[in-house]
Amino acid sequence: MNPTPSSIEPDVDALIRAALGLPAGRKVPLVRADIEQWDSLKHMEIILALEDRFGVMFHEDEFPALDSTAAIAAAVCKHLAA
């Protein structure tokens, strides 16, 4: 059975926090527009870390939309279901 976005959001959240050096465990949704450390270099590092963690591969056209925990979890699930 494929995971659901809500089931992988904690993993995605932890991965983004680790990449950006943010404190772990806070219940605040992560949104790129609100986090200045989430620059274009960190964005690529997050994408690589996601691909390693979940065994998926994103296309360039998807990169800009991977801009929050929720959007990333949904995109990962879409790839896993394909």
Next chain:
Amino acid sequence: MRHDLHLTGHAFALRPVAVADAAFIVEVRAQGGRFLNRGAATVAEQRKWIELYFARPGDCYFVVESRRDATPEGLVGIYDIDPQARAAEWGRWVLRPGSPAAVESALLVYRCAFGPLALERVVCRTLADNTRVVAFHDSCGLARAPAPITITQDGQPRAAVEHALDRAGWPAVEARLDRLAQRVAVARGPSA
């Protein structure tokens, strides 16, 4: 400075700015937001600026373009080149909104600086309010100057942050940027 420096990366390349790029420069800088100097407002003004730039020593201005189809993605420059100190500043960096060329264009700028230009040190000065670009330079692993500096934007003094990279620090930065630039190229598909 009419230079002939071409830098080719995995997905993007740098080529010298030409007078024919004036319309693109005006367009992309107009999209660049509040952190850029106002610069030329019309294509005719931009053409004049480019002609003056050609006569100015120590200034290399580039178009960032896609290797896939030569689409221009943005602009970047290395300027105030000091041949004695073997140092320069890089900037004038602007990309089309949503362009994935940020990492590789920075990589190619440094490759140009420490390769063909044989510089020993490059600095970049970013308005302190431009937090995303300040963060980008931090993320690259560049050293921040200990104290804030002041730069002029449209004639007004503004607080800024200076980052520097010297030749000794370049290999580590290159490795970091190159890994990410390769991944962008894979996601982008074959280049021409």
